[in-house]
Amino acid sequence: MNEYTATRTCPLCEATCGLEITVKDGLAVKIRGDKEDVFSKGYLCPKGAALHELHHDPDRLRTPLVKKNGTFVEATWQEAFEAVEAGLMPLMEKYGRDAVGAYLGNPCVHTMAGITALRPMLKALGSKNIFSASTVDQIPKQVSSGLMFGSPAIIPLPDIERTQFLLIIGANPMESNGSLATAPNWPGRLRAIKDRGGRLIVVDPIRTRTAELAHEHLAIRPGGDPFMLMAMIQVLFAENLVSLGGLDAILNGVETIKTLCQPFTPEAVSTRTGLDAARIRDLARELAAAETAVVYGRMGTCTVSFGALTNWLVDVVNILTGNLDKPGGAMFATPAHAPRKMKAGGKGWGLGRWKSRVKGLNEVMGELPVCTLCDEMETPGEGQVRALITVASNPVIALPNVARIEKCLENLDFMVSVDFYVTASTRHADVILPPAGPLSTGHYDFAFYGLSVHNIANYSPPVIPKAENEMDKWEILYKLAMIFSGQGVAGDVSQMDDFISAMMVGGATKREGSPLFGKNDEIIQALSKHKGPERVLDFMLRTGPHGDGFGMNPQGMNLDKLLENPHGIDLGPLEPRLPGILKTPSAKVELAPGPLAQDVVRLKQALDAPVEGLMLVGRRHMRTNNSWLPNLPSLVSGPPRCVLQVNPSDASRLGLQQGGMAEITSRVGKVSAPVEITEALRQGVVCLPHGWGHDLPGVRMKVARAHGGINSNILTDDLAFDPISNNSVLNGIPVEVRALD
Ligand SMILES: Nc1nc2c(c(=O)[nH]1)N[C@H]1C(S)=C(S)[C@@H](COP(=O)(O)OP(=O)(O)OC[C@H]3O[C@@H](n4cnc5c(=O)[nH]c(N)nc54)[C@H](O)[C@@H]3O)O[C@H]1N2
Ligand SMILES: Nc1nc2c(c(=O)[nH]1)N[C@H]1C(S)=C(S)[C@@H](COP(=O)(O)OP(=O)(O)OC[C@H]3O[C@@H](n4cnc5c(=O)[nH]c(N)nc54)[C@H](O)[C@@H]3O)O[C@H]1N2
Ligand code: SF4
Ligand SMILES: [Mo]
Numbered sequence: 001m002n003e004y005t006a007t008r009t010c011p012l013c014e015a016t017c018g019l020e021i022t023v024k025d026g027l028a029v030k031i032r033g034d035k036e037d038v039f040s041k042g043y044l045c046p047k048g049a050a051l052h053e054l055h056h057d058p059d060r061l062r063t064p065l066v067k068k069n070g071t072f073v074e075a076t077w078q079e080a081f082e083a084v085e086a087g088l089m090p091l092m093e094k095y096g097r098d099a100v101g102a103y104l105g106n107p108c109v110h111t112m113a114g115i116t117a118l119r120p121m122l123k124a125l126g127s128k129n130i131f132s133a134s135t136v137d138q139i140p141k142q143v144s145s146g147l148m149f150g151s152p153a154i155i156p157l158p159d160i161e162r163t164q165f166l167l168i169i170g171a172n173p174m175e176s177n178g179s180l181a182t183a184p185n186w187p188g189r190l191r192a193i194k195d196r197g198g199r200l201i202v203v204d205p206i207r208t209r210t211a212e213l214a215h216e217h218l219a220i221r222p223g224g225d226p227f228m229l230m231a232m233i234q235v236l237f238a239e240n241l242v243s244l245g246g247l248d249a250i251l252n253g254v255e256t257i258k259t260l261c262q263p264f265t266p267e268a269v270s271t272r273t274g275l276d277a278a279r280i281r282d283l284a285r286e287l288a289a290a291e292t293a294v295v296y297g298r299m300g301t302c303t304v305s306f307g308a309l310t311n312w313l314v315d316v317v318n319i320l321t322g323n324l325d326k327p328g329g330a331m332f333a334t335p336a337h338a339p340r341k342m343k344a345g346g347k348g349w350g351l352g353r354w355k356s357r358v359k360g361l362n363e364v365m366g367e368l369p370v371c372t373l374c375d376e377m378e379t380p381g382e383g384q385v386r387a388l389i390t391v392a393s394n395p396v397i398a399l400p401n402v403a404r405i406e407k408c409l410e411n412l413d414f415m416v417s418v419d420f421y422v423t424a425s426t427r428h429a430d431v432i433l434p435p436a437g438p439l440s441t442g443h444y445d446f447a448f449y450g451l452s453v454h455n456i457a458n459y460s461p462p463v464i465p466k467a468e469n470e471m472d473k474w475e476i477l478y479k480l481a482m483i484f485s486g487q488g489v490a491g492d493v494s495q496m497d498d499f500i501s502a503m504m505v506g507g508a509t510k511r512e513g514s515p516l517f518g519k520n521d522e523i524i525q526a527l528s529k530h531k532g533p534e535r536v537l538d539f540m541l542r543t544g545p546h547g548d549g550f551g552m553n554p555q556g557m558n559l560d561k562l563l564e565n566p567h568g569i570d571l572g573p574l575e576p577r578l579p580g581i582l583k584t585p586s587a588k589v590e591l592a593p594g595p596l597a598q599d600v601v602r603l604k605q606a607l608d609a610p611v612e613g614l615m616l617v618g619r620r621h622m623r624t625n626n627s628w629l630p631n632l633p634s635l636v637s638g639p640p641r642c643v644l645q646v647n648p649s650d651a652s653r654l655g656l657q658q659g660g661m662a663e664i665t666s667r668v669g670k671v672s673a674p675v676e677i678t679e680a681l682r683q684g685v686v687c688l689p690h691g692w693g694h695d696l697p698g699v700r701m702k703v704a705r706a707h708g709g710i711n712s713n714i715l716t717d718d719l720a721f722d723p724i725s726n727n728s729v730l731n732g733i734p735v736e737v738r739a740l741d
Contacts, residue, residue, distance in 0.1 A: 001024060001025060002024070002025055002026070003022065003023065003024045003025075004022075004023050005020055005021060005022050005023070006020075006021050006023065006460075006461075006463040007019065007020055007021070007034050007036075007037070007460060007566045007567060008021055008051075008439070008443065008460040008463050009443050009444075009445060009458050009459075009460050009568075010044065010047075010048040010051060011107075011110045011111060011438060011443050011445075012047045012048060012051065012110070012625055012629070013045075013047065013110075013176070013177050013178075013179075013625060014177065014178055014179050014180075014181075014182045014448045014451070015040070015045075015177040015178055015182060015183060015184045015185075015186070016039060016040070016182055016184060016445050016448055016449070016452070016456070016458070017033060017034075017037070017039075017040040017043055017044045017045070017048050017184040017185075018033065018034035018036075018037025018038075018039065018040045018184075018458070018567060018568065019031050019032070019033065019034055019044060019048055019051065020032045020033065020034040020035075021051075021052065021439070021463050023463060023464060026464060027052075027056060028051075028052035028055055028056065028439055028463065028464060029052065030052075031044070031048065031049045031050070031051055031052055032044070032049075033048075034567060036567040037184075037458075037567050037568055038456060038458070038567055038568040038569065038570040039183075039184055039452075039454065039456045039458070039568055039570070040184030040185060041184075041185070043184045043185035043188065044184075045177060045622055046622060046623050046634065046635060047622075047623065047625055047629060047635065049634070050629070050632045050634045050635055051438060051439065052439065053632040053633065053634060053635075054437070054438055054629065054632055055437040055438055055439040055440075055464070056437075057631055057632065059421060059422075059631055059700055059701050059702060059703075060420045060421060060434070060437060061419075061420045061421065061422070061432060061434035062434065062467065062469075062470065063075070063434070063469070064076070064077055064079070064080035064431065064432060064433050064434065065080075065422070065429075065431070065432040065434075066079060066080055066083045066430070066431050067429070067430045067431070072422065072432070075431075077469070077471060078489065080431050080433060081479055081480075081483060081489040082489050083430065083431045084416050084431050084433075084480065084483060085483050085488065085489055087387065087413075087414035087416070087430055087431065088100055088387055088414060088416070088483075088484075089483070091386055091387050091413060091414060092484075095382075095384070095386060096382070096383065097125065097126040097127045097128075098127050098128050098129050098357075098382075098383040098385070099127075099383070099384065099385065099386045099387060100125060100127050100129070100385070100386070100387045100388070100389065101127060101129035101130070101131065101373070101376065101377070101385035101387070101388050101389070102122065102125065102127065102129070102130050102131065102388065102389040102390070102391065103131045103132065103370070103373065103388060103389075103390050103391075103393050103395055104118065104130070104131070104132040104133065104390075104391045104392065104393060105132070105133050105390070105391065105392040105393025105394060105398070106133045106137070106392070106393070106398075106626055107392035107393075107628070108132070108391055108392045108393075109447040109448075110445075110447070110448075111392075111441065111443070111473055112441070112442060112443060112444055112446065112474070112532075112533035112534070112536075112537065113435070113441070113472060113473035113474035113477060113532070113533055114391075114392065114473070115446040115447060115533070116446070116474065116532075116533040116536045116537075117473065117474035117477035117478055117481075117532070117533065118391065118477055120477070120478065120481045120496070120500055121477040121478070121480050121481040121484070123481070124480070124481040124482070124483075124484035124485040125389070125480075125481075125484045126484070128354060128357075128363075128368070128383070129368065129376055129383075129385050130366065130367045130368065131367055131368055131369070131370045131373050132367050132370075132393075133370075133393060133398060134365070134367065135364070135367070135368075135369040135370045135371065135725075135726055135727050135728060136303065136370055136398060136399060136400070136727070136728045136730060137299070137302065137303070137727070138179070138180055138298075138302055139302070139307075139364055139365070139369075139725045139726070139727050140301070140302045140307030140308040140310070140311045140722060140724070140725040140727050141155060141180060141297075141302060141311045142155070142364075142365060142725075143308040143311075143351060143364060143724060143725040144308050144309075144311040144312035144315060144596065145311075145315075146349035146350075146351070146365075147312070147349065147350075147590060147593035147594075147595060147596060148312065148315060148584075148589055148590050148591070148593060149581070149582055149583065149584065149589060149590075150345075150346050150347075150348045150349050150582055150583030150584035150585075150590075151346070151349055151583040152349060152365055153450065154332060154581055154582075154583070155180060155332070155450075155451060156315055156318065156324065156330035156331065156332060157180070157181050157330065157331055157332065157333060157451060157452070157453050157574065158181050158294040158295075158296035158330060158453065159292075159294060159327060159328050159329060159330070159331045159453060159573075159574055160181070160183060160186075160189050160190075160193065160294075160296075160453050161183075161189065161192075161453060161454060161573060162292065162327045162328040162573070163193065163198060163292050163293065163294050163328040163329065164193075164196070164197070164198040164199065164290055164291045164292045164293065164328060165198060165199045165201075165286070165287065165290035165291075165292065165293035165294070166190075166193055166198065166199070166200050166201070166293075166294060166296060167201050167203070167283070167287065167293070167294070167295045167296070168200070168201070168202045168203065168204075168210060168214070168296050168297075168298075169202075169203040169204075169225055169229075169295065169296070169297040169298075169300065169301050169310075169314065170203065170204060170225060170297055170298055170299055170300015170301040170302075170304075170731075171204075171210070171296065171297065171298030171299060171300065171301075172204070172208040172209070172210045172619070172620060173186035173187075173190070173210055174186065174187055174190070174208065174209035174210040174213060174622075175208065175209060175210075175619070175620045175621055175622050176298075176299075176620050177622075179298050179299070180298060180451055181296060181298075181451065181453055182445075182448040182449070182451045182452040182453060183452070183453045183454070187213075190210070190213055191213070194213075194215070199215055199286070199290070200213065200214040200215050200216075201214055201215060201216045201217075201218065201283070202214040202216070202217050202218070203217075203218045203220050203225065203228070204217065204218075204219070204220065204300060205219055205220055205221065205222050205300075205615075205617055205681065205682045205685045206219075206617065206619065206645075206680055206681055206682070206685070206687060207219065207679070207680040207681075208619070208680070218275055218279065218283075219274070219682040220273050220274055220275055220682075221272065221273055221274035221611060221615075221682070221684070221685075222300075222304070222615045222617055222685060222731055222732035223304050223305060223306070223615075223731075223732045224269075224272055224273035224274060224275070225273075225297070225300070225301055225304070225306075225310050225313075226306045226309050226310040226313055226603055227264060227269035227272045227273050227603070227607060228269060228273045228275060228280055229295075229310065229313035229314065229316070229317055230260075230261050230264035230269065230313060230600075230603070231261075231264045231265060231266045231268070231269045231273075231277075231280045231281075231284075232280060232283060232284035232287070232317055233257060233261040233264075233284075233313065233316060233317060233320060234261040234262065234264050234265055234266070235266065235280070235281050235284035235285070236284055236288060236317075236320050236321070237257075237258045237261060237320075239284075239285070241284065241285065241288035241321075242254075242288075242320045242321075243288070243320075243321065243322040244319065244320070244322055245319075245321075245322025245323065245324065245325075245326055245329075246322075247319065247322075247324060247325070247578065247589070250344075250578060250579045250582070250587070250588045250589055251319065251588060251589050251591055252586055252588045252589065252590050252591060252592075253590055253591035253592030253593075253597075254320075254591055256591070256592035256597060257316060257320070257591055257592050260592065260597060260600045263604055263607070264603075264604075264607070265277075266278070266280040266281045268607065269607065271611065272606075272607055272611060274611075274682065287317065287321050288321050290321075291328070292323065292326065292327065292328025292329055293321055293323050293328070293329065294318060294323055294328070294329050294330050295314050295317050295318055295330075296314070296330075297310065297311060297314045299618075299730075299731070300617075300731055301314065302727060303727060303728060303729060303730035303731050304722070304729055304731055304732055305606075305720065305721070305722055305729050305732075306599070306602075306603060306606075306722060307722035307724070307725050307727045307729075308595075308596060308599070308722055308724035308725040308727075309596055309599045309600070309603060309722075309724065312593075312596045315330065316591060318330040319589065319591060324578070324589075325576045325577065325578040326576070327573070327574070327576075331574035331575075331576070331577070332574065332577045332578075332581060333449065333450055333451060333452050333453075333455060333574060334455050334545055334571070334574070334575060334577065335446075335449040335450045335452070335455070335457075335544070336449065336455070336457040336541055336544050336545065336546050336547075336557055336569075336571060337444075337446060337449070337457075337537065337540035337541055337544050338450065338540075338544055338545060339543070339544070340543060340544060340545050340547070342580045342581050343580065344578075344579035344580055344581075344582045344587040345582065345583070345584065345585065345586070345587030346582070346583030346584065346585070347583070347585065348583065348584050348585045349583065351363065351364045351365075351595075352364075356368045356369075356372050356375070356376065357376060357379070357381070357383045357384075358372060358375040358376055358379045359372050359375055361726050362726060364725060364726060368726075369721065369725075369726035369727065369728070370395075370399050370400075370728060371400065371718045371719070371720075371721040371726060371728045372718075372726075373385075373395070373399070373405070373408075374401070374404045374405060374408045374718060377408040377411070377412065378408060378411075385412075386412065386413045386414070387412055387413050387414040387415065387416075388409070388412055388414075388415050388416075389415075389416045389417075389418070389480075390415070390416070390417045390418070390419065390425060390426065390429070391417075391418040391419075391477075392418065392419060393419075393425065394423050394424060394425045394426075394626070394627045394628060395409070395425050396409065396423075396424040396425040396428075396693075396696075396711075397423075397424050397425070397626075397627035397690075397691060397692070397693055397694075397711055397713065398626060398627060398690070398691075398713065399713060399718075399728070400668075400713055400716035400717055400718045400720070400728050400729075400730065401668045401669070401713070401714075401716065401717060401718040402669070402693075402711055402713045402714045403668065403669055403714060404668070404718065406428075409425065409428040410428060412428070414430050415428055415429040415430055415431075416429060416430065416431045416432075416433065416480075417429040417431070417432045417433070418432075418433045418434075418435065418473065418476055418477070418480075419432060419433075419434065420434040420435060420437070421628070421631070421700065421701055422698065422699060422700035422701070423627070423628075423694075423699060423701065424627075424693065424694060424696050424699055424711075427696070427697075427698035427699055427700075433471075433476050433480075435470075435471065435472060435473035435476055436466035436467075436470040436471065436472050436473070437464075437466070437470075439462065439463040439464045440462050440463070440464055440465060440466035440467075440470065440472075441462055441466075441472055441473065442459065442460060442461050442462055442533070442534055443459070443460045444457075444458065444459040444460075444533075444537050444562070445458070446537070453574065454570070454572075454573055454574065455570075455571035455572055455573070455574065455575075456568055456569070456570060456571060457541070457546075457557065457562060457568065457569045457571060458562065458565075458567070458568030458569065459537065459559060459562035459563065460566070461563065472532065474497075474532045474533050475493045475532070478493040478496040478497060478500075479491075479493055479496075481496060482496055494531065497531055497532055497535070500536075501524070501527060501535050501536070501539075502524065504536065504539060505520060505523050505524055505527070505539065506520060508523075508543065509523060515549060515552060516543070516549075516550065519550065522550070523539075523550055526542075526550055527539055530559060534559060537559055538558055538559035541557045541558050541559060541561075541562070542556070542557065542558045544557060546571065548561075557569075595724055596724065599723075599724050602723075613684070613734050613736075614650065614684060614685070614686055614734070614735050614736065614737055615684060615685050615686070615732045615733065615734060615735070616664065616666070616685075616686050616687070616688060616712075616715060616716075616731075616732070616733040616734075616735045617685055617686075617687050617731045617732060617733075618687065618688065618689060618690045618712060618730060618731060619645075619687050619688075619689045620689065620690075621641050621689060623635040623636070623641075624641075624689070624691050625691075626690070626691045627690075627691040627692070627694075628691075630691075630692070630694055630701070630703065630704035630707055630709070631701040631702070631703045631704040632703070633703055636703060636704070636707040640674070640707070640709070641689060641709075642673065642688070642689055642692045642709035642710050643673060643674045643675065643676045643688075644662050644664060644673040644674065644675050644676065644686055644687070644688050644737070645676050645677075645678050645680070645681055645686065645687040645688075646662070646675055646676070646677055646678070646681065646686050646737070647677075647678070647679070647681040647682065647683045647684075647685065647686075648677050648678075648679060649683050650681075650683055650684065650686070650737075651675065651677045654737055654738065654739060655739045656675045656677065656737070656739050657675065657739070658675060658676065658677045659674060659675065659676075660674070660675050660739060660740070660741060661673070661674060661675065661739070661740040661741055662674075662675045662737050662738065662739060662740060663737070663738050663739075663740050664686070664688070664715060664735050664736070664737050665715075665735060665736045665737075665738075666715040666716070666717060666733055666734065666735045666736075667717050667719075667734070668714075668715065668716075668717050668718070669714035669715050670714070670715075671688075671710050671711070671712075671714050671715060672710075672740055673688060673710050686735065686737060688710065688712040688715075689709075689712065690711075690712045690713060690730070691709075692708065692709025692710055692711055692712070693708065693709055693710055693711025693712075693713075693714070694707070694708050694709065695708025695709075713730075715733055715735060716728070716729070716730050716733055717729070717733060720733070
């Protein structure tokens with residue numbers, strides 16, 4: 001018997017836990033937390049412990065599928081890529097590049113290939129119609145960061161390891177394990193704040209497990225957060241509590257904020273927030289008085305109609321209380337793969353370099369918002385999206401107004417999906433290209449080490465070699481790039497890989513003044529033992545802040561060094577980084593950037609809008625990951641979780657019974673769901689999880705179909721979005737509920 005254990009960073013959520021995986025005769029049989037992992041120290045959740053179920057899932061595709069006469073048949077890679085070429089190239093020739101759109105899903109940021117190989121594929125595609133899960137997620141934070149700090153990649157993180165006061169707004173890390181704040185074991189870290197005498201407060205319409213753990217839960221009305229934050233800012237100014245923590249010289253716009261907040265007194269926002277004015281006032285005082293404090297907001301602050309504005313105000317409060325760039329406050333990561341030295345200042349950042357064709361919505365970070373994806377597919381004319389590529393995504397379950405999405409996918413001329421299941425979405429594809437399983441690819445968390453609350457570097461090589469006929473995701477994406485750039489199906493991906501690597505090295509060695517200047521051949525040679533994403537990683541590590549500089553700092557970081565340290569390397573707590581990382585033209589933090597300051601007019605109008613009716617919000621559960629792990633038996637066992645939660649007083653008013661059925665209706669759709677009556681919800685709010693609704697004809701996920709569940713995005717409305725970031729509104733959907741039976 002051949003048995004070994006391997007370590008591997010879990011790629012499923014943002015927490016980056018270290019796993020210890022036992023492999024027997026080619027099968028991963030057991031997964032435990034890696035006690036020696038420098039970051040997670042043995043912690044893992046049920047999803048990480050089930051990663052081998054995913055890898056060995058019999059429904060996970062091992063072979064490409066091509067649709068012939070309406071049914072999928074197994075195909076060779078050659079046949080599948082030929083089908084892609086035959087399906088897409090004539091459309092592009094006839095209608096132009098924009099005729100092929102792409103929708104990129106969340107797991108793209110959880111794989112090395114997604115970070116390194118997607119961009120070349122999209123560049124070769126050359127379409128303006130690029131969409132991603134970012135516009136049902138975090139893009140408001142990136143917009144506010146882009147406008148304030150000059151780059152959407154400069155995201156302040158709550159220093160939860162050192163803070164004495166954590167105010168969580170619209171996040172539930174006890175279930176989600178954290179987002180835009182990478183840290184394994186959020187439960188332990190939150191308890192540690194309390195154990196060291198710090199304070200934990202949660203603002204959420206629902207008394208989640210995170211709220212339950214907190215010292216205090218403020219059950220805000222959905223969408224109330226920007227009003228609450230504005231009122232806190234008003235109090236900070238009115239009571240002379242503003243303290244800029246020594247950042248005065250690098251802040252622009254403090255006076256503008258002082259003017260903008262005037263109308264939003266705690267009394268004025270009390271009805272809209274559903275919170276007591278005195279409590280809001282005290283909260284501002286407490287934050288200002290705390291030794292260290294940080295406000296941290298997530299999905300509940302993003303997927304709402306003032307997403308960008310709310311995320312901006314979170315940072316404004318952190319700045320006005322003197323907590324930006326301070327230990328225990330809101331800080332910035334220094335990932336090992338980031339560029340080495342930065343000088344404050346740059347070109348700055350803006351949105352709307354181009355507009356969507358139909359509705360004229362702004363491009364943000366090179367993509368268009370998913371709220372207008374259907375418009376682009378439905379509306380005839382030049383630039384209409386007639387074919388779609390989906391990569392690691394499930395639009396039929398993840399995006400608002402599913403009925404419309406489904407119809408659009410059915411009407412496409414051609415669809416290609418890079419995915420390893422036949423899902424609610426990929427069942428519409430003409431070709432499915434499945435990448436090798438998650439244990440057969442290497443992992444380094446490019447995205448999340450940049451969002452990590454502690455500086456960490458960790459690389460895990462593949463645990464189980466991929467089978468002979470399997471392709472890595474990067475190889476699939478490079479092959480698509482070759483097809484789209486006219487090189488055809490026959491080309492060798494290693495040529496593409498060498499070409500991309502040469503471009504990357506060339507960019508650095510051509511720059512006069514760069515320490516790598518003139519060393520092109522030497523560096524290409526030094527990188528030649530790795531390929532694909534690993535080669536990109538090695539280059540970035542070696543030129544990064546801890547890098548070996550290709551010999552200049554022999555003890556420094558490179559991929560070999562990470563391979564020698566299978567439990568990761570601890571690069572220390574977050575360090576102050578301002579002003580060096582700023583990319584604004586002023587080389588300062590822009591506290592009141594134009595588009596956000598102007599949106600305060602809309603906020604003022606909304607202050608006086610009536611608040612009535614039931615509002616639907618979502619929830620996450622520790623054993624789910626958006627739509628895509630419901631085929632793993634250990635994660636769907638237990639009582640059904642896809643139920644409509646209702647507050648007791650709403651339930652009695654509506655005649656709803658515990659366990660009975662309710663019909664929920666929104667502007668766009670109608671579903672029915674079993675009812676759970678619970679005090680955890682504030683009155684006027686009902687709650688349904690997202691990520692369900694798998695029991696559809698053609699879906700090839702046996703376990704998931706048996707646990708189908710209800711697709712909450714049948715109810716969410718694609719016309720509801722934040723006009724600054726264009727992020728979809730997924731929380732606070734107006735609904736009507738009535739009892740069935
Ligand atoms: N109502 C409501 N809707 C929501 C949300 C909500 O809170 N409420 N949350 C939103 C958020 S935050 C997000 S991020 C989106 C997610 O939305 P999406 O990213 O569109 O969907 P996922 O459910 O993540 O589906 C991921 C797909 O990728 C496949 N996959 C997994 N790993 C890989 C891989 O390595 N390679 C490839 N090629 N495929 C892979 C899986 O099989 C699955 O089909 O959903 C959004 N939708
Ligand atoms: N187990 C599990 N973990 C996950 C995922 C998963 O599906 N399952 N998905 C991953 C992904 S892609 C993401 S983006 C992250 C998300 O991570 P989180 O943001 O931590 O997760 P959510 O559960 O969406 O938390 C949002 C909270 O906002 C609350 N909320 C809704 N509306 C409002 C509002 O108007 N104001 C306030 N203050 N609160 C509001 C909701 O009740 C909910 O508790 O989780 C990641 N981790
Ligand atoms: S918390 Fe996230 S990273 Fe950790 S084991 Fe669970 S899914 Fe994996
Ligand atoms: Mo997400």
